[in-house]
Ligand SMILES: Nc1ncnc2c1ncn2[C@@H]1O[C@H](COP(=O)(O)OP(=O)(O)OP(=O)(O)O)[C@@H](O)[C@H]1O
């Protein structure tokens with residue numbers, strides 16, 4: 001017999017598990033050994049060896065190796081060996097960096113891998129989905145993606161969308177009864193939930209019957225999606241730029257070689273110089289360094305609780321001009337405490353701290369016994385029954401497991417001395433219609449000991465009021481007149497204007513034996529009992545974050561399912577709602593077209609009582625106005641908006657798998673301030689990439705120009721090929737990487753977002769590259785000429801001086817690259833990575849000059865002290881000349 005044909009007790013036996021306590025840890029260990037981890041085999045990963053060799057497959061490196069071979073054949077063994085050594089050192093550096101980048105991206109994937117609630121040793125715990133074993137009892141709810149193939153053992157309005165397996169996108173209702181058909185198709189297995197399928201509604205429990213490659217998903221290996229390309233726009237732009245630069249560099253190199261030969265240099269000498277120069281001039285490694293910088297940035301973001309799921313988002317973050325954020329839990333703490341209760345014209349207050357279930361009730365500031373107040377008592381009991389949250393003790397502190405809104409209702413009832421376990425002796429829950437953000441309510445069907453049946457509904461008061469036809473007033477059920485309705489409405493608004501979140505309780509008796517199948521049928525013609533109002537304090541850091549965003553040209557928009565007045569009150573406290581901005585209600589939003597919304601959207605900073613579906617409209621309207629939109633969400637219905645946003649943001653704690661899958665960024669702490677931190681980091685990463693692009697390109701321009709000028713002036717080669725290679729492949733690299741790790745300038749969050757269409761060379765970068773590069777070339781040539789002019793018999797000495805000047809000029813210039821403004825505007829030693837990188841590069845240069853065994857290889861001679869003055873003087877010119885001009889401009 002197969003699992004879908006078995007009754008539940010048979011399934012339990014067959015899988016050797018226990019539905020009430022799950023598997024034990026020892027048993028789990030055994031089963032992992034037996035069946036392996038719950039993983040689908042992925043395609044081949046690139047091996048380390050392959051990655052290592054790929055460092056050498058660059059076209060220019062191959063040319064270089066060919067050139068080496070030629071020089072080797074011509075008997076220039078030392079050159080040949082040295083060049084190969086340099087190429088290998090360069091390859092190792094590249095290998096190390098890329099491998100690190102790859103590892104961190106891999107780790108990232110694991111961090112955002114789905115977690116599953118599983119019952120082990122009688123406790124519900126969260127584990128990564130790959131640790132599930134056969135026989136595990138797992139819990140799932142709307143928005144989860146199922147982690148293995150399971151036989152369903154409990155279903156509350158459970159519906160699952162199985163398009164990943166069947167292609168059918170209409171959700172299938174699932175139940176626990178055995179099927180009679182021994183061989184149903186996948187789409188007909190109504191008591192099985194398959195790996196990779198998604199819960200669209202309800203919740204349930206299941207027992208794992210297959211894992212990993214044994215699951216239905218594992219058997220259709222084709223379905224495993226290939227990872228989409230993760231190149232960022234900047235990476236693509238740099239790749240294009242690289243192609244242009246290659247052409248330009250090659251042309252210039254050919255020019256240098258031709259002029260050199262015409263001026264009487266030997267062809268062989270010019271050939272090797274030309275190849276070295278080409279290697280030097282072409283920023284082939286740039287895209288790789290960019291990847292490394294992006295992955296380092298991603299790691300920094302993780303430390304700030306933001307996980308980037310799509311690499312291009314790192315860049316887009318820097319362009320964000322609007323953040324649309326949920327209120328509850330993102331801007332507020334999601335630690336709710338009931339403080340006010342209202343029923344039939346009476347208002348009670350409760351005191352107490354957090355989730356501690358102790359507190360007193362007051363009416364008109366008089367202490368009262370809640371058990372003497374009938375309607376209050378009713379509201380508390382029903383609030384406790386319509387509730388899934390659990391309160392537990394941990395280290396003398398109460399912690400809540402479940403929805404905080406329900407937690408508040410649980411605690412308010414406990415303060416009145418009610419106990420759920422005891423209540424459940426008197427009441428039996430027959431059926432449940434779970435909460436969803438569209439209906440904004442949930443209901444249960446209960447019966448008491450006398451076999452009286454009720455529907456109890458709790459939800460947003462304005463919505464619940466709309467489906468009530470009577471109300472409990474003065475302990476009697478009365479017709480809900482227009483007049484009474486407006487009294488209730490006033491009471492609700494009164495609570496909401498104190499920034500309280502409100503939940504209404506209503507009920508209706510139903511005849512015993514009625515079976516109510518749909519929420520629609522249950523949630524009508526109810527009797528309104530009352531409202532509980534709870535505080536949900538804003539997160540302390542949000543106000544400052546909103547302000548910082550404003551200064552950075554980023555608008556914050558609150559989108560909430562909560563009541564308009566509550567939303568308004570909190571938005572004003574946080575500085576989101578100002579005198580100029582407006583509030584738009586979900587009802588109005590629903591009737592507007594995207595075009596109509598576009599006309600007003602710039603002025604709206606709070607959307608209240610909205611359904612998740614409306615979020616998409618908001619994203620579209622903002623995008624049509626030219627905004628780059630970050631949009632948060634957590635539920636299944638949020639996924640389309642998250643996907644459509646330029647930066648989709650999902651909640652790490654409360655977010656569903658579906659929302660996370662759609663997102664580009666996951667907030668580990670569900671905190672609005674984390675979005676701000678990520679944007680800041682995103683801006684910084686982009687600026688840092690600009691910094692080293694600027695540094696490397698200016699260096700290259702300098703190198704080409706010094707050779708070109710020398711050839712045009714009929715001078716000997718100012719740099720020996722091996723020196724050019726040493727500069728480019730070794731001493732340049734470390735400072736460039738360190739720039740990638742630079743701290744943000746103080747003004748990153750004081751200026752507007754950058755345009756996403758901005759080119760690599762915008763904002764003066766092109767000019768900076770050319771001007772600094774030109775000057776670096778010029779001073780290197782000058783140093784060479786001055787020394788060569790003094791004693792033209794000592795060509796290698798003049799070349800050594802030129803080599804030192806070039807390196808020094810670059811190592812000074814690297815500090816200039818830290819700022820958009822001037823080298824003088826920042827503390828040059830602020831970036832300690834850079835300080836160490838510059839020191840190492842300096843040592844690498846000194847070793848090449850002063851270490852006797854290396855001197856013949858690098859064609860160097862020890863430089864005399866007096867010439868260092870010349871070198872230092874000249875090499876600081878490119879940076880300080882222009883810094884000086886900047887100062888002049890500023891003082892004018
Ligand atoms: N567990 C629940 N049971 C019954 N009603 C609920 C529950 N949770 C929320 N509500 C009601 O439904 C309304 C909408 O909830 P929803 O989850 O869509 O948004 P929210 O939590 O208020 O705010 P946000 O959209 O900022 O997260 C709430 O304002 C509340 O009145």
Ligand SMILES: [Ca+2]
Pocket residue numbers: 279280281282283700728
């Ligand atoms: Ca170079």
